[in-house]
Amino acid sequence: MAGFSKQELLDVYYEMVLIRRFEERSLDLYKEKKIGGVYLHLYNGQEATGVGSIRALKPQDHVITAYRDHGVAISKGVDPNRVMAEMFGKRTGTSGGKGGSMHIADRTHNFWGGYAIVGGHLPLAAGIALKSKYRGEDEVTLSFIGDGATNNGYFHESLNLSAVWDLPVIWLIENNLYGMGTAVEHASGQVELHKRAESYGMKDFGRVDGQDVEAVYKLCVKARDYAVKNGPCLIEAMTYRYEGHGVSDRLFSTRTEEMAFWETKDPIILLKARILETDANQAKTLEDLESQAEAKVEEAVKFAEESPAPDYNDLIANVYA
Numbered sequence: 001m002a003g004f005s006k007q008e009l010l011d012v013y014y015e016m017v018l019i020r021r022f023e024e025r026s027l028d029l030y031k032e033k034k035i036g037g038v039y040l041h042l043y044n045g046q047e048a049t050g051v052g053s054i055r056a057l058k059p060q061d062h063v064i065t066a067y068r069d070h071g072v073a074i075s076k077g078v079d080p081n082r083v084m085a086e087m088f089g090k091r092t093g094t095s096g097g098k099g100g101s102m103h104i105a106d107r108t109h110n111f112w113g114g115y116a117i118v119g120g121h122l123p124l125a126a127g128i129a130l131k132s133k134y135r136g137e138d139e140v141t142l143s144f145i146g147d148g149a150t151n152n153g154y155f156h157e158s159l160n161l162s163a164v165w166d167l168p169v170i171w172l173i174e175n176n177l178y179g180m181g182t183a184v185e186h187a188s189g190q191v192e193l194h195k196r197a198e199s200y201g202m203k204d205f206g207r208v209d210g211q212d213v214e215a216v217y218k219l220c221v222k223a224r225d226y227a228v229k230n231g232p233c234l235i236e237a238m239t240y241r242y243e244g245h246g247v248s249d250r251l252f253s254t255r256t257e258e259m260a261f262w263e264t265k266d267p268i269i270l271l272k273a274r275i276l277e278t279d280a281n282q283a284k285t286l287e288d289l290e291s292q293a294e295a296k297v298e299e300a301v302k303f304a305e306e307s308p309a310p311d312y313n314d315l316i317a318n319v320y321a
């Protein structure tokens with residue numbers, strides 16, 4: 001199948017740089033205590049998996065993920081200003097400032113969050129897909145899954161039920177080699193996580209290089225087409241995060257050799273090299289896109305800083321108990 005056009009390659013480059021800069025800036029803001037909370041889970045390194053897979057979707061399709069959600073939200077079209085404002089705990093944030101980093105959600109973009117309980121969003125993904133199937137709509141749900149989440153009960157129940165009911169879900173495992181500090185081989189008997197598909201009787205689309213945005217895109221186009229016609233399928237994207245599990249993960253910085261290897265597979269650098277290989281004249285365009293991404297992030301920070309905090313009425317709004 002066809003890959004990205006010349007323009008799409010530039011659009012994808014911009015989006016991945018925007019996410020990387022957004023995350024780098026968020027880390028600084030966390031250290032400055034402008035972003036609160038115990039955790040901040042960054043997406044640096046995993047951009048190609050999020051951007052490539054979401055590009056393969058149609059606007060009416062649904063996306064849901066865990067707590068490593070900023071980049072996924074931005075890729076699904078959620079306004080970076082509102083994502084940043086949410087992390088600042090401001091009223092203009094996607095959840096009115098009440099959710100924070102792990103709970104970005106925006107129904108207007110069919111982006112359903114943002115969940116802190118490992119695997120807790122997987123039954124919700126199945127539920128969204130059940131709605132699409134029940135109403136006969138041309139929609140799929142793309143559910144991101146951490147490698148660590150493949151070992152809890154939600155994973156089993158959700159994947160099994162999706163297969164029993166032929167639900168239109170793409171289950172996309174982001175295998176970044178670790179669940180917090182635990183390596184996949186210490187947590188999973190079967191380390192090729194995509195092979196779990198077999199036990200649920202669902203289509204196994206295998207492993208994909210999660211650092212290659214075009215490879216992820218192409219496979220997910222096939223997966224979307226399959227899921228909408230036939231039911232669920234499973235993909236395992238091999239990727240890596242360039243930061244610790246969360247901001248307070250100190251162990252991570254000891255993995256210097258592994259990091260050096262994965263830095264040679266930086267999805268942004270790889271895409272840049274690819275673009276320049278086919279057209280060296282694009283160097284200036286790429287630089288401009290990088291500046292635009294930085295400006296967009298600064299705009300988001302300014303928006304968040306200048307936004308009002310929630311007041312008492314916001315505090316008691318949407319509370320059902």
Ligand SMILES: Cc1ncc(C[n+]2csc(CCOP(=O)(O)OP(=O)(O)O)c2C)c(N)n1
Nearest residue numbers: 068116117118146147148149176178179180
């Ligand atoms: C049910 C549950 N158990 C444990 C935790 C603590 N916890 C938070 S993140 C995490 C690791 C998950 O790793 P993975 O699914 O691979 O996602 P990644 O952080 O690598 O994106 C754990 C065990 C939790 N939030 N929820």
Ligand SMILES: [Mg+2]
Nearest residue numbers: 146147178179
């Ligand atoms: Mg993981």
